[in-house]
Amino acid sequence: MQEVIKGIFKESIALKETFLEKCLEQTLLLAKQTIETIKEGKKLLFFGNGGSAADAQHLAAEFVNRFQRERRPLPAIALTTDTSILTSIANDYDYSLIFVKQIEALGQSGDMAWGISTSGMSPNVYLGLKKAKQRGLKTVALTGGDGGKIANIVDISIIVPSFKTPRIQEIHITIGHIVCELVERALFI
Numbered sequence: 531m532q533e534v535i536k537g538i539f540k541e542s543i544a545l546k547e548t549f550l551e552k553c554l555e556q557t558l559l560l561a562k563q564t565i566e567t568i569k570e571g572k573k574l575l576f577f578g579n580g581g582s583a584a585d586a587q588h589l590a591a592e593f594v595n596r597f598q599r600e601r602r603p604l605p606a607i608a609l610t611t612d613t614s615i616l617t618s619i620a621n622d623y624d625y626s627l628i629f630v631k632q633i634e635a636l637g638q639s640g641d642m643a644w645g646i647s648t649s650g651m652s653p654n655v656y657l658g659l660k661k662a663k664q665r666g667l668k669t670v671a672l673t674g675g676d677g678g679k680i681a682n683i684v685d686i687s688i689i690v691p692s693f694k695t696p697r698i699q700e701i702h703i704t705i706g707h708i709v710c711e712l713v714e715r716a717l718f719i
């Protein structure tokens with residue numbers, strides 16, 4: 531078991547190093563665009579499935595509550611949390627529309643939609659991002675693997691260079707935390 535633990539840490543460390551070499555510029559761009567979005571008084575919408583739904587909620591909480599500094603709450607929402615909305619859309623229409631309808635209801639021009647999908651293939655994330663773009667939101671995809679079909683349709687695409695879902699997720703949440711840190715440094719003393 532110790533070897534398994536060591537192996538996972540080594541894999542995670544190596545992937546983070548590769549990520550830093552390949553994706554620093556995109557991460558910086560994401561942070562800058564997020565800062566601009568908040569400065570303009572617009573909001574952030576986060577969504578994904580499974581572990582990525584947890585990431586969506588985790589990140590929305592960092593913005594609305596606080597990250598590391600005492601400061602005013604910032605406008606962010608996870609589209610993964612309201613079980614009545616989620617179950618009624620999935621039940622009456624289709625699971626692929628759970629984010630689309632919420633973006634139609636809540637997304638406004640200039641807001642920023644973050645779709646999180648390790649495969650880049652989840653239909654509900656894909657359709658949510660397409661709708662966001664249609665409505666004039668800035669679109670962000672955090673993916674992995676080859677980016678799937680989601681990576682191509684967004685303004686800012688960050689593809690973690692791995693096909694292992696948990697390792698990709700670990701970098702997604704690191705990216706989220708980095709953006710939180712840079713937002714707080716840029717906007718609050």
Ligand SMILES: O=C(CO)[C@@H](O)[C@H](O)[C@H](O)[C@H](O)COP(=O)(O)O
Pocket residue numbers: 579580581582646647648649650651652655695696699
């Ligand atoms: O957390 C994990 C695996 O680490 C799972 O819950 C995982 O998020 C789910 O299988 C998702 O449905 C995968 O969707 P996606 O990342 O491919 O969009």
Ligand SMILES: [Zn+2]
Pocket residue numbers: 581696699
């Ligand atoms: Zn997981």
